[in-house]
Amino acid sequence: MSDGFATRAIHAGQEADPATGSVIVPIHATSTYAQDGVGGQRAGFEYSRTGNPTRSALEECLASLEGARFGRAFGSGMAATDAVLRASLRPGDHMVIPDDAYGGTFRLVDKVFTEWGVDHTPAQLSDVDSVRAALRPNTKLIWVETPTNPLLNIADIAALAQLAGESGARLVVDNTFASPYLQQPMELGANAVVHSTTKYLGGHSDVVGGAVVTSDEELAGQIAFLQNSAGAVPGPFDAWLTLRGAKTLAVRMDRHSSNAERIVAALEGHPKVSRVFYPGLPAHPRHEVAAKQMSRFGGMVSFTHADGEQAALEVCARTRLFTLAESLGGVESLIEHPGQMTHASTAGSMLQVPADLVRLSVGIEEPGDLVDDLLDALG
Structure with a gap:
């Protein structure tokens, strides 16, 4: 065995x-x-x-x-x-x-x-x-x-x-x-x-x-x-x-996934959020494929702000627990603006990311605290 x-x-x-x-x-x-x-x-x-x-x-x-x-x-x-x-x-x-x-x-x-x-x-x-x-x-x-x-x-x-x-x-x-x-x-x-x-x-x-x-x-x-x-x-x-x-990868990934699911539930339907990107959502266009080849859907979440790029930048600047930083996958939650940070090198190419996009690396803190922090930043 x-x-x-x-x-x-x-x-x-x-x-x-x-x-x-x-x-x-x-x-x-x-x-x-x-x-x-x-x-x-x-x-x-x-x-x-x-x-x-x-x-x-x-x-x-x-x-x-x-x-x-x-x-x-x-x-x-x-x-x-x-x-x-x-x-x-x-x-x-x-x-x-x-x-x-x-x-x-x-x-x-x-x-x-x-x-x-x-x-x-x-x-x-x-x-x-x-x-x-x-x-x-x-x-x-x-x-x-x-x-x-x-x-x-x-x-x-x-x-x-x-x-x-x-x-x-x-x-x-x-x-x-x-x-x-x-x-x-x-x-x-x-x-x-x-x-x-x-x-x-x-x-x-x-x-x-x-x-x-x-x-x-x-x-x-x-x-x-x-x-x-x-x-x-x-x-x-x-x-x-x-x-x-x-x-500790196994226990951390379970917590990352659970916390991300709580964040996604809070973002869906929020008036300031125009779209949520998460493969665990049944509405995700490739959800069935993700469910077939993944055991859970991970700790990464992205969303677009309904009020555009400047509003997305302001959300990134206003969070308290989500630290404004590049990278991902740590025990702490991070927030970033891909268009001006991790994916700035794609500007002007066919790989350029939406200007109103915000990316979250959801950590393993108390999920309620993370939800409150993000909702406060969204206003």
Whole structure:
């Protein structure tokens, strides 16, 4: 019998330290390792850019949580994204991205990989026919976010995996918003999964990191090569903090989801709110797909203000418990204006977000306090 998710989050890769019996993985704060003779590595470690025991524990845990064979940790979510793109694409190749992709991903693809000779086409990933129409003979990668950031659109991972397989493209899913607790893209056919572990996996807004997990041995080898060669690795303390956060992912995601549902109920029908974006709403156009591939609907909520951009900005400035800040997925609630903050890089492109949009990362505080704070800010 295999262990359940919450059990693996606490135990996978985290056996008691054989030297001391410590039940918590030690922070191996070392840059190099003594060798038993020339080329005689002790326990397989030689230099901490190449490998570190604390990081290895994190990588094993993350792979287990996503149901994958291999995991590699990076210094940020964008470093992880960059590694997957470099492993998957060559000059002259083409990729499909969401038409409402995260601004940082769009910037990397549009400003960096375009200069490298990689072309891209934004497509509505919630519509498989739209993705099919965007494919070219040289399409090597379909990049999926679901739910998307910040409009919380939903893509059918299994359907896109089938399409990718038929076309010879690799399907990579950014699972940051859902977390592996709520969604398992590998089970649905994804070739690899990427995380900004800064967000829900770390969960406490105190560490920046990223990860790639896959069961494809060849791809895993390419990712490991790039991780070592480019060196965008997390330090041992960063790995330890992320591992500590992952232990409570299951209980936190349940609370994030419950609190978000309370917020959505308060926003729906409010005279100052013109639309609420949340995949848990029966009125969400892809609610049935979300319900099929997610166990719950997460802690991210977006809404548009009925009085326009300035009013949306004022709401962001007036909250007391919702902190005005970028990022997401921490225990504390955050509020932001995507058009001028996280998604400013999409301005003027077809990925530009609505100017009256507000994005919430709903934390794990008392739900009634959060509802009161948001309603007060809305006036």
